[in-house]
Amino acid sequence: MEPIVYLYQNHLQEFWNSGQAQCFGAAFEWKGEQVYHVYLKYPQVAPTGYSMPCLFRVVDQAGYERADDEAAAVYRDLPSEARRVPVVIVCIRVEADNRVKSRAFIVDGEQQVEAAVKYVPRRSELYTRSKGLLEVGALEEKKVLIVGLGSGGAPIAVELAKAGVGHFILIDFDRIELHNISRHICGVNELGRLKVNAVKDAILLKNPYAQVETLAIDINRHLDELERCIAESDLTIVATDEYASRYNINARLVKLGKVGLFGRAVTRAEGGDILRVRPGGPCYACLTGNPIYHQNDEITDVRRARELGIIPAYVSDEDANAMVQVGLSTDIAPINNMMVKLALNELSRGIECGISSLLEELTYDYYIWANRRDYQFANWAPFNNNPKRHLTILRWYGVKLKKDAECMECRQ
């Protein structure tokens, strides 16, 4: 296979604007794959692959045509220690119409191979490529606050970035730990990192031009900061597993008249639910005070569940451990997917686009999903023999949830 060199258009432009004739960069290659990503400056997200030296040189028209000779000459001039590993050499030429052209070579001792050059486009072009159901840049100006970046919040963040949401505020004080890995979008190479940083990187890998603010704080201790974030955002995604923070967010959504989506998996991820809080509708406390609400969240961590009082102190360690039955990532995925759909629905309100039709259908404030006929869903009908169309698994149900007239959190 012919080697491929990926160049970042904005880096090239900056280099050209600087007026330098030559400069060093860094290239990264996946060993033996012959695919090279070449950077002139340190990218926002740590590059993947193995690093190797790289040199950029500006050439004239004649130099561009015989760029292989130029590359060979540049290589000869390198100090011998730089030649101990393969080197990527890029010759850049700017045309009269300001178009940047480049030829790239991989040089290793006597061997010099020309690579195909591909460009990672600038911002304006990145969006035209995702032209589709959503208007180009329709959501670019929208800001989404995501509280909690576990197996719920993290994939939702990335999906929203893919849909073109341009601004994010991420809040979580946790780090990626071993027990998160099987369900989290982040891998073992990110163990120990703050979730806000890891998820910010995951967003930037999909949309390098997204603006992402990160706060590694406990919102229950920073209520003013929480209020600022909610006020600044068009939508709040509540994906935290802790009651007090959900209620604290709810109180501010109600106060500021903002829209929020609360998503969760219930015990052992046999199902899940989503609540939309909007001005005039039921609030999160209206839901938790309603008999329809199943109190038991999924318990993924005994220590945390004990701290929160979900597992009472008199329950033995053995019994407590039995209560922790973590669901599969695939059981969380449908809830995340619906959260994203509802989020895009809310964000595209008032914008003409291909998904507007859903606005007339997803009008409920509360949605329920069951993965299995277990526990609270044990008496639901089987999926395959259900002539009377009773409630069954693996489909969403919208629920008309009334505002609690006595609710101390949202009554006027």
Add this chain to the structure above:
Amino acid sequence: MTNERYQIELGVLQNSTIKPKQYRFMDMNTSHPYLAVAIQTNSLRCYVVKIDLSDNYPYNIPKVFITSPKPLLTRSGGSMLSPSHSMHTLAGENGCVRVCHYGHADWAPNRITLYQIIIKVRIWLEMYECHLKTGRTLDEFLKGAAY
């Protein structure tokens, strides 16, 4: 607790059977606010109860302690400071017995006020006195009650 909520709690207490001299909100402008309540049981014995409001009340279930008598003992003079399912206690702190009132599954911050917690603690104390008389656990008296 927000000021709005504080006013709601005060309103509920003022319209309740709890007399104003029985309760006092303490240290409200610190990071450790609490409600102190004096509760008299049917036997006319008096107890002082502390409802800890420091951890995001009403969003988290508040810890409730019996601060007088201290420490509260079982009929046989044993300690009640460790968690016990049958005695409806959680881990005590600073020598004070911690009472289990609302559980996680029935806690609803938009409907339950401090008044209802006080009523639950009153029931707990009545059952405690039954335990002192008979030696049976609180669990046995509370069976059937939504507790």
